[in-house]
Structure formats: C-alpha cells, structure tokens
Amino acid sequence: MKILVCMKQVPQKDAPLKLNEAGTWIREDVSYEVNEPDAFALEEALRQKEKHTGEVVVLTAGPARASQVLREALAKGADRAIHLEDNAFVGLDAYNTARAIAAAIKDDKFDLIFTGLQSDDYGYAQTGVILAEILGLPHATIIMQIEKTAVGIRVKRELEAGFFQFVDMPLPAVLTIQSGINKLRYATLIGIKQAKMKPLRKVTIAEVQPAMAGNLQKIEKLYVPQKSKKTQFLGGSSAEVAKKLVDKLKNELRVI
Amino acid sequence: MSSIFVIVEQREGKLNRVSWETIAAGQAIATDTGWTLEAAVVGSNVAAIAGELAQKKVAKVYDIESARLEPYTPDAFAYALKEFLQKHPAKLVLMPHTYQVRDFVPKLATALQTTAISDVIGYKYEGVKLLFTRQMFQGKFVADVSFAGEGPCFVTFQNGSFRADKAEAGEAAAPVETVNVDVPDGVVRNQPQEVFKEAKQAVDLTQAEIIVSVGRGIKEQKNIELARQLADALGGELAASRPICDNGWLPMDRQIGSSGQTVAPKLYLALGISGAIQHIVGMKGSRSIVAINKDSEAPIFEIADYAVVGNLFDIVPTLIEEVKKAKG
Numbered sequence: 001m002k003i004l005v006c007m008k009q010v011p012q013k014d015a016p017l018k019l020n021e022a023g024t025w026i027r028e029d030v031s032y033e034v035n036e037p038d039a040f041a042l043e044e045a046l047r048q049k050e051k052h053t054g055e056v057v058v059l060t061a062g063p064a065r066a067s068q069v070l071r072e073a074l075a076k077g078a079d080r081a082i083h084l085e086d087n088a089f090v091g092l093d094a095y096n097t098a099r100a101i102a103a104a105i106k107d108d109k110f111d112l113i114f115t116g117l118q119s120d121d122y123g124y125a126q127t128g129v130i131l132a133e134i135l136g137l138p139h140a141t142i143i144m145q146i147e148k149t150a151v152g153i154r155v156k157r158e159l160e161a162g163f164f165q166f167v168d169m170p171l172p173a174v175l176t177i178q179s180g181i182n183k184l185r186y187a188t189l190i191g192i193k194q195a196k197m198k199p200l201r202k203v204t205i206a207e208v209q210p211a212m213a214g215n216l217q218k219i220e221k222l223y224v225p226q227k228s229k230k231t232q233f234l235g236g237s238s239a240e241v242a243k244k245l246v247d248k249l250k251n252e253l254r255v256i
Numbered sequence: 257m258s259s260i261f262v263i264v265e266q267r268e269g270k271l272n273r274v275s276w277e278t279i280a281a282g283q284a285i286a287t288d289t290g291w292t293l294e295a296a297v298v299g300s301n302v303a304a305i306a307g308e309l310a311q312k313k314v315a316k317v318y319d320i321e322s323a324r325l326e327p328y329t330p331d332a333f334a335y336a337l338k339e340f341l342q343k344h345p346a347k348l349v350l351m352p353h354t355y356q357v358r359d360f361v362p363k364l365a366t367a368l369q370t371t372a373i374s375d376v377i378g379y380k381y382e383g384v385k386l387l388f389t390r391q392m393f394q395g396k397f398v399a400d401v402s403f404a405g406e407g408p409c410f411v412t413f414q415n416g417s418f419r420a421d422k423a424e425a426g427e428a429a430a431p432v433e434t435v436n437v438d439v440p441d442g443v444v445r446n447q448p449q450e451v452f453k454e455a456k457q458a459v460d461l462t463q464a465e466i467i468v469s470v471g472r473g474i475k476e477q478k479n480i481e482l483a484r485q486l487a488d489a490l491g492g493e494l495a496a497s498r499p500i501c502d503n504g505w506l507p508m509d510r511q512i513g514s515s516g517q518t519v520a521p522k523l524y525l526a527l528g529i530s531g532a533i534q535h536i537v538g539m540k541g542s543r544s545i546v547a548i549n550k551d552s553e554a555p556i557f558e559i560a561d562y563a564v565v566g567n568l569f570d571i572v573p574t575l576i577e578e579v580k581k582a583k584g
Binding site: 011013014016017019026093094095098120121122123124125126129130132133134138139140141142157158159160161162163164165166167168169170178179180214215216217218219220221222223224225227229230231232233234235238239241242243245246248249250253255256 | 330331334354355356358359360361362363365366367370371372373374375387390391392393394395396397398399400401402403404405409445446447448449450451452453454457465466490498499501502508509511514515516517518522523530533544546551553557558559560561562563564565566567570571574575577578579581582583
C-alpha cells in the first residue's frame, strides 16, 4: 500500500494568539504543532503499512517552519517527505492548496491519500475532498476505521449523534481521518536518528504555480468575537468561589 | 437574475430539521439583498419534502429526483447538483453544515470551479459586499470572509447559527418543479451500507437537566471521579468532550458535540473544557453554562454565564462540599 498523508502545521492549541497590525491574520511569533487530526491520519497510515507492507509518504504545504511536522513524521516511521515550501501557502484557499498538492504528486501513484478531517486553524474541512475531485478519485470523510477487502477497502464513516456507516470503496481513494481513530505513537530515538537519512523533497511555489489560480475567498477582517452573553467572572480563593457559585446555582439558576 | 438556493437535507425521506435554520438564513439574506430565494430537496421519492418546503416563504421549490440518489453518496449528489446548478445559475447556494454536506459540497464546488465557505455563523451585507462570518482558531477569533468568481458561492451554516422557528411561512404554497436527473452507470463508486448506532445507549443525556462535563483539563482518567462526585451531588449526569471518550475514559454515549449528543440542559457545568467548536455546537443551547478552566482565554468563556478562571482540582472538591451543604 502506497499511502500519502497530507499534514498541516498549526499554532499550538493553548498558544496565546494575537492579531496582526492589519487585523487580517494572527501574529506568527507563536509556537506551532502538527494539526491533531493529521497526526491521527499519519498513525493510521503507519499502521496500514505495518499490516500490508508498502510506503508512507508525508507532505506539507507551508513555510520553512512546517518541515518540523515532516521530520516528526519521518521519525515516527514515514518513508519520505515532500515539502511545498513557501510563506505564500499560509494564505491559500483550500482549492489552491489542493491544486498545489495535486501538481506536486503528479508523478506518484498512491493507493490511498489521507488528510485529517479538518484543520484547527481554518476549520474548513475541504482540502481532502477537493483533492479527491481534482484527482478524479472516490473519497469518504470523517473515517474511524479502514480495512482492506478483496476489491478495495471498507471504511467506517462517523455520522452525527453516535451513528456510523460502513462504506465499500475501490482503490485508489482519498480519506479524511477523524481524531481518535487510533492511539498515537511516540517517535523513538532510533526513529529520530533514521529520519535524518530519509528523503525530503522540496517543491517551490513556482513549480506548482501553473496549476493554481487566484484565491476565490479572502479574509477581509479577523477579530475577537463580540460577546452576546454577559459572563459573570467569579473570583477569590477556592472556598470563596465555591460559595459564590453555589449561591448562583441556588438563587439565580435555581438548580439546587 | 441573482438568486439564492437553499438545498435542504433529508435522510431516508425525512427532512433533517436543521434545514429550517438554513431556510431562515436564506430568507434573511434575500430580504437584505433583494435576491430571489428558492429551495431544493435532493433524493429519491422526496416529493413530500418538496411539499413541506413549498409552505415556506420561497419563490419556488425544486424536487431533484433520481433512484441513484438513495442512499446518499458524494458522487451521485455532486453529479446531480452540478447538472442542476449549471442549468439554474445562482449567486449563492446555502446548506446546513452537516457531516453529509461536508462530505460532498467541496467536491461539488470544485466540479463547478467555485468556492465554498464552511461552518458560517452569520453574514454582513453593507449595501454592496456580502461577507460571511466564521470562527477561526477554534473560536478564538472570527473572520469576515468575502468571495469572488462566477459563482455560485456555496455557504454552509453551523448548527444553531440561525433559528429554525424564524423560517417564515409563505402566503401561498410555492410552485414545485420536479427535476429528474439521469445519473449514469459508473458515476457512483462508493457502496454505503446501513447506518447504525454503535453498541448500547445506556444514558440519554438529552433528558438530563444538569450535566457535569469534563474535557482535557481533567488530565487523567482517575480524576473523572471528582466530576462524578459533583454530578452526583447536583443530581446530574456525567458527560465529556470527544478526547475523553476517544481515550476510553468514558463511554461514547457520554460524548457531547457534533459527533455525539446535542444537549440543552438547565445547567451545563464545563470542567477543563477549552470550548472547541465541535464541542460547543453540542451544548451552546444550554439554558445556563458554568465554566471552570485555568486558561482565561479559553473560548468556552465566551458562552459561559458564570466563569471561573482557576484550578478545577482546587475548586471542585470545595464546590462538592458547598453543594452538599446547600442541599442539606
């Protein structure tokens, strides 16, 4: 099984974020980490490779700092990496990101392409599905299980409210992976050492530009949400807070 | 001729009621822009739903039919709607941001070489430009997004961003047109099986009046006992955000969020929950929300009625004692 995992680097979950001067993006002087669903997608690819033999290729589109995500993936067991390296990738819409990825992998033939179901920064949940359409491949989203069958794969799709659905699909296919599909492994020291020897191909934006077009969406303004609710902050020692809270629960909310 | 299409969602012949929220959104945008609003349902033998839609204040309803549209597959839906929209150009196509819509809208938009703005919570129309508002960075910020191109621009709306009861009825039934689509052999590549619910549903959180919910801030499985004691003291149910259930620390029927239960209890007490969008969507309708979190910037505080910035491990034990005292 030859599997491509598209991964994204996003600001750390609890990183304090600040708006830039123009109010159109965040200030980039924060700590970054791998987008969590993408980490689950990588883990799933590594498990499929361990089960069926094959190759796991990881790809990211982002600034130089994003190579960290690829190196961590190689350390965990991915075989090679592709870095579409340019600051411009940060501001591309999903359609252009998918076009760039398709252009970068045009000489490869993958059985499976994984992305995380969505990113924690934009949260559009589109890139994987758009990529499937560009490549003319079948796809399924929010996947919690993948099994190889005689004619392709059987995947378990997560639906709302605790429902699920199995879907039989041919290969090759694109899947967007849901968090919690498996348990993430840690990179071993040997893995980290071996990662340095593994191929990491850089792709410039110029190479994929012909496949791209202008962005069809633009963030006109990014801002702190205006609160519609009046939140009462309760302060003091733990004892004081507990007393105040119980008072609210009893006399204002009337739940005690 | 500028128009707006609302494409409602049905499953097995039953309308997904979140679609009324999308109708309400479409009506609001139509009023502000002066554009025409039409609605469509996609499926096999869904004329009854088209009839339901026609009772609302819309200019026209389309019943897009094919035997190949049941069960749902992204290939069939994208194919049928691409054909329909090529024959019926529109400026906007609106849908609820459901798991099914997420599964095919990016494909459909790409097939039409256009764009989709996902998980929108509102819009702004300042006379000329239409902007859609959506959360970013898991709710820490919001963005006003503009769109370009020949269209149509697809927009999917977050659950609860508009009110279903605001979907206005029409003065008379709107005309309904049936559009039969031929989906050729070979288009549909996926074979979906029956939808099912996993294992048992031991607890129905939608019936609980008080819910004590834990997130990653609970740190370890053994600490959930603290939350359980608080739930017991209050006479409520224990619940959790997704990561807790993924870890197996609580069963899946305790999960609150887009993949789990959607609840609206009298009191939702969130312990160590940051307030990721996928979780908020499952509890923002709660009558009152109390949040305890050590991060003052946690997005959960935006929707909390009472907020405590502090260490839940210090506060909750004392809180349990005070609750027991108050209950006598």
